[in-house]
Amino acid sequence: MILTMEEFRAYQPEKPTFALFGHPIAHTMSPELHALLFAASGKDCTYFAVDVPPEDLAEAMQIASEKCGGLNLTIPHKKAVFDYLDAVDEAARDLGSVNTVHFRDGKAIGYNTDILGFSGSLEFDGIDPKGKIAVVCGYGGVSRVMAYHLANVGAKVLITGRNLAKAKALRNELRGYLPEADIDIMPATQLPRATEIVVNGTPLGMYPHEDGTPLDKLPVGTTYVFDAVYNPPLTTIMRLAPGNAKTRNGLLMLVLQAAYAQTIWFGTQFEQASLTRILRLLAGDMAKKRLKTIYGKSNIVLCGFMGSGKTTIGRKLARALQCEFIDMDDYLEEREGKKISDIFAEVGEEGFRDIETRCAHEIADKTDCVIALGGGAVLRAENVEQYKKNGLLIHLNTPFYRIVQNLSRDTSRPLLQGDKEKQTRLLYNRRKRIYVSCADRSVSGTRISEIIDSIFNAI
Numbered sequence: 001m002i003l004t005m006e007e008f009r010a011y012q013p014e015k016p017t018f019a020l021f022g023h024p025i026a027h028t029m030s031p032e033l034h035a036l037l038f039a040a041s042g043k044d045c046t047y048f049a050v051d052v053p054p055e056d057l058a059e060a061m062q063i064a065s066e067k068c069g070g071l072n073l074t075i076p077h078k079k080a081v082f083d084y085l086d087a088v089d090e091a092a093r094d095l096g097s098v099n100t101v102h103f104r105d106g107k108a109i110g111y112n113t114d115i116l117g118f119s120g121s122l123e124f125d126g127i128d129p130k131g132k133i134a135v136v137c138g139y140g141g142v143s144r145v146m147a148y149h150l151a152n153v154g155a156k157v158l159i160t161g162r163n164l165a166k167a168k169a170l171r172n173e174l175r176g177y178l179p180e181a182d183i184d185i186m187p188a189t190q191l192p193r194a195t196e197i198v199v200n201g202t203p204l205g206m207y208p209h210e211d212g213t214p215l216d217k218l219p220v221g222t223t224y225v226f227d228a229v230y231n232p233p234l235t236t237i238m239r240l241a242p243g244n245a246k247t248r249n250g251l252l253m254l255v256l257q258a259a260y261a262q263t264i265w266f267g268t269q270f271e272q273a274s275l276t277r278i279l280r281l282l283a284g285d286m287a288k289k290r291l292k293t294i295y296g297k298s299n300i301v302l303c304g305f306m307g308s309g310k311t312t313i314g315r316k317l318a319r320a321l322q323c324e325f326i327d328m329d330d331y332l333e334e335r336e337g338k339k340i341s342d343i344f345a346e347v348g349e350e351g352f353r354d355i356e357t358r359c360a361h362e363i364a365d366k367t368d369c370v371i372a373l374g375g376g377a378v379l380r381a382e383n384v385e386q387y388k389k390n391g392l393l394i395h396l397n398t399p400f401y402r403i404v405q406n407l408s409r410d411t412s413r414p415l416l417q418g419d420k421e422k423q424t425r426l427l428y429n430r431r432k433r434i435y436v437s438c439a440d441r442s443v444s445g446t447r448i449s450e451i452i453d454s455i456f457n458a459i
């Protein structure tokens with residue numbers, strides 16, 4: 001929910017109320033995110049965003065002190081809000097940036113939980129920056145937060161960017177706050193090979209300019225890439241990471257800064273499992289939005305070999321996205337009133353494929369659902385065309401040994417009956433080429449939750 005100043009003036013709180021001030025504010029995820037956090041900790045509170053133009057900040061702060069328990073601030077208010085605070089914590093003071101306010105005992109206290117969101121993300125990923133070379137791309141607000149934290153915990157920080165004079169200004173400022181810190185500037189072309197951590201605080205790579213990147217290649221030693229951008233979920237710089245490096249986008253930082261704000265307001269401590277669940281819900285929402293805005297589609301259609309996990313993962317994916325799930329094998333069996341194995345026995349594989357094609361036509365106009373196909377449903381180009389009308393076609397690229405494991409106790413798939421491992425492997429290799437060429441994306445992973453994350457990242 002987004003309020004105008006006028007609506008905020010008229011607002012009468014019925015519950016403990018919290019708000020985000022920003023300008024512009026149209027794309028914020030904070031109201032949705034805080035609602036999920038309130039629900040996770042059993043709190044009945046209101047949270048909305050207010051579009052506060054810079055000239056109205058003084059009045060908005062006055063109203064908030066009367067109506068709100070606390071606030072979050074975003075662009076362009078993180079610095080300007082200092083004028084209306086009675087105290088600020090140390091990181092907020094050094095960073096010159098407040099993103100969280102707590103109204104307590106008639107006073108307004110400012111905090112910076114962005115830095116906690118960043119440090120929490122590193123902790124979540126098991127990254128200890130101490131003694132490591134960490135490159136920070138950019139010198140704006142987020143870069144400053146990340147460079148400050150990395151330097152403060154003992155990383156050797158190198159700030160880089162197109163404008164080294166700005167990088168130098170940030171370095172000098174941070175050296176002033178952290179005299180012991182190891183912090184310098186470096187042109188992008190001279191980054192040491194031993195650099196382990198790369199973080200991006202620039203908007204380069206953000207939707208809609210997704211090809212942008214602050215670095216054209218990453219140092220060979222890179223083991224961790226953190227990008228404060230989260231739309232797209234897999235940015236160009238994350239894609240440049242060496243195969244064995246971990247990558248993380250800014251969505252977790254967003255979730256954690258909000259969680260820490262609630263810790264400041266209420267003392268709430270969130271379980272890692274509920275934060276992970278909330279992170280996945282937001283990632284799902286983002287995937288749904290991207291599906292519409294970028295691809296003009298609203299279905300996710302899963303293809304892949306028998307036993308690759310289409311039915312199982314599709315059902316869980318639909319639950320995560322809170323949308324309808326259709327399993328095409330179930331649909332077909334229900335339509336025919338027969339088991340697939342009986343259909344194969346009665347009319348053979350070609351007869352079965354004809355029914356499959358009729359089903360593809362019947363389903364093609366559905367919207368907002370996850371559809372799990374049968375393993376052979378993409379063998380006919382006509383079917384692929386139907387499913388792609390409203391859907392992004394995603395191939396579950398499950399390795400053969402995994403499929404053998406998944407189907408070891410299965411007796412329902414006619415094409416697998418008898419001792420057919422050798423033939424099945426041949427079929428697998430033949431089909432794989434078809435899946436890869438017809439699908440919009442191929443994803444892989446071990447655990448089901450990991451595969452769902454890969455699907456979100458692929459959109």
Ligand SMILES: Nc1ncnc2c1ncn2[C@@H]1O[C@H](COP(=O)(O)OP(=O)(O)O)[C@@H](O)[C@H]1O
Nearest residue numbers: 305306307308309310311312313406446447448
């Ligand atoms: N990533 C996975 N981890 C563990 N079990 C899996 C995984 N993917 C699939 N399975 C199991 O494999 C079996 C076959 O999966 P299913 O979803 O029916 O595949 P498909 O619909 O692609 O034929 C099911 O018992 C399912 O629970």
Ligand SMILES: O=C(O)C1=C[C@@H](OP(=O)(O)O)[C@@H](O)[C@H](O)C1
Nearest residue numbers: 305306307329374375376413414
């Ligand atoms: O690969 C195939 O040709 C088939 C796969 C099956 O679906 P699953 O992939 O869900 O097992 C089912 O449609 C039928 O047995 C044919």
Ligand SMILES: [Mg+2]
Nearest residue numbers: 310311329372
């Ligand atoms: Mg299935």
